[in-house]
Amino acid sequence: MKEKTLILSGDDVNSIVEAYGLNKLMDTLIKRTTESIEAYDIDKTEIPIRSGFNYDINDPGLVEWMPVHKKGDEVVIKVVGYHPRNPQKFDLPTILSTISSYDTTTGHLKGLVDGVLLTALRTGAASAVASRLLAKEDSSVLGLIGCGAQAVTQLHALSRVFDIKKVLLFDVDHTALKSFPDRIAMLDLDTEIILSNTENILKTCDIVCTETSIDVGTGPLFRNLETNDHLHINAIGSDFPGKVELPLDFLKQSLVCPDFLEQAKIEGECQQLQDSEIGPDFSELVKHNKKYEFGKNQRTVFDSTGWALEDQIVMDLFLDLAQEFKIGREIAIENISNDAKNPYNFMLKTVSV
């Protein structure tokens, strides 16, 4: 039997988003992320810390693999490249990625899906889930430090769970800063967009997302700045050893919630903290959210390094929608011989009698 693999290219993914609706998609993803984390059970789902290769030949970059094993069902592996010089040098996104799903009964590749848009969507959705539990309910002023690709979905996701009235922006790259309002035009938000600076953002915003491509060893993004005393920060850009966005003193004043504790201690803002200074992880926060209600009235940080569970959630959603809208292409990518014990079987000549 020739098993087929469902391929969802970037264009297919775009068609799914258009068919389903962008806001509905983000709302569904936020809901599924919340529900999947509530149901997350380490005895049923295995998630090792990601691994990869990083290099600095000509330009810095890395390729990593992020696996998740849903026991008795599937293994999902995202392969993700981070090449921060991509936009300027090659007109490509900083993050390039694909996500694959393997059937654990046979090892068959069930699906192969674009991971560029899916990563941006799931990272936004994760911030929305965390912010809903850690930020003040009436948060209306959002700051974005770093106005690249992830900033678009951070804003989109947060605008689905808060009534955002004002967005303050800062980026070291003036072109990225100035082009941001045009890049989010399709969100059709009734929001005032203000080009600002880090000092003002920290003082006035209820929620801030930091999603910069800051280089390893050059952080944090700010020091000794006054911050709003109920400020919630989604720290997205700290996702590699030595790459941090927030200063230690701010972290020490805050309830810090890592998405994936063991990984965040190596790659996230948590690499700056002792274990005793780290708050509940994402799954504890979601499952026992009442216990952490107090966080809404103080400084809080969602230390988002990127959790493979989020990749599995977003991939499953796109595979479901691909079926619903009959989008995508099924191909027999694996070489399945008619004789399972003979990989050369296709070369056998018919023996004439």
Ligand SMILES: NC(=O)c1ccc[n+]([C@@H]2O[C@H](COP(=O)([O-])OP(=O)(O)OC[C@H]3O[C@@H](n4cnc5c(N)ncnc54)[C@H](O)[C@@H]3O)[C@@H](O)[C@H]2O)c1
């Ligand atoms: N946590 C996660 O799950 C997750 C997922 C995807 C990406 N990321 C991280 O998010 C970050 C942003 O990714 P992206 O895809 O938006 O990249 P991008 O290249 O599209 O945007 C990054 C922006 O940050 C700006 N920037 C760099 N240094 C800055 C500084 N010191 N102050 C202000 N702005 C600065 C750049 O000018 C650029 O516009 C990266 O560090 C990436 O590794 C994290």
